Amino acid sequence: AQTVTQSQPEMSVQEAETVTLSCTYDTSESDYYLFWYKQPPSRQMILVIRQEAYKQQNATENRFSVNFQKAAKSFSLKISDSQLGDAAMYFCGIGSQGNLIFGKGTKLSVKP
Amino acid sequence: DAGVTQSPTHLIKTRGQQVTLRCSPKSGHDTVSWYQQALGQGPQFIFQYYEEEERQRGNFPDRFSGHQFPNYSSELNVNALLLGDSALYLCASSLRTGGHEKLFFGSGTQLSVL
Numbered sequence: 001a002q003t004v005t006q007s008q009p010e011m012s013v014q015e016a017e018t019v020t021l022s023c024t025y026d027t028s029e030s031d032y033y034l035f036w037y038k039q040p041p042s043r044q045m046i047l048v049i050r051q052e053a054y055k056q057q058n059a060t061e062n063r064f065s066v067n068f069q070k071a072a073k074s075f076s077l078k079i080s081d082s083q084l085g086d087a088a089m090y091f092c093g094i095g096s097q098g099n100l101i102f103g104k105g106t107k108l109s110v111k112p
Numbered sequence: 113d114a115g116v117t118q119s120p121t122h123l124i125k126t127r128g129q130q131v132t133l134r135c136s137p138k139s140g141h142d143t144v145s146w147y148q149q150a151l152g153q154g155p156q157f158i159f160q161y162y163e164e165e166e167r168q169r170g171n172f173p174d175r176f177s178g179h180q181f182p183n184y185s186s187e188l189n190v191n192a193l194l195l196g197d198s199a200l201y202l203c204a205s206s207l208r209t210g211g212h213e214k215l216f217f218g219s220g221t222q223l224s225v226l
Contacts, residue, residue, distance in 0.1 A: 032212075043220045043222075044217055044218065044220070045217035047215070091154050099157050099160065100145075102155050104153055105153075
């Protein structure tokens, strides 16, 4: 069975500052990928960043980057230069063949 | 280019009733997956449809069934509704490539069972 744990139910960051959201996972699969989705009040899940498990180089997407530690089964998300529009629920997860396993989420607040 | 669209947006049913939710995938996509998101939880995988057949299924009872049409749109049916079926139902579409496809989600249908 695959599990995903997000140990921070809520986080807060000052606008323009940097924040890191934590995520750990467990899987017996050898071929998988990891991801972070953002869910604003509109409820639509928006892909923030994804990382193939076989790649050693950490993925980056503009202000978003990950710290992937495969041996530790850790996949944290760093948001730099936080903006008010970053406020949302953030879900970490693991996926393979379209079947995604999500954590319970971290609610991120951004203070002006 | 329209993204993933779901209908209806909100729905209220009573226990024991049946419900049908609809999803139109993003243009060019051929695979549809359904997820249930209970309040305060992450989405849970229900099943996935490709070429009009159920390809994968999560840990959901047979009361949950689906269908995919030749135009790739999909329906999720839930029979004998329980109070615990109240949740946000999300549809996600992708293009099957044999690798790890990128999923695009709709805004969901909020189902309330009274």
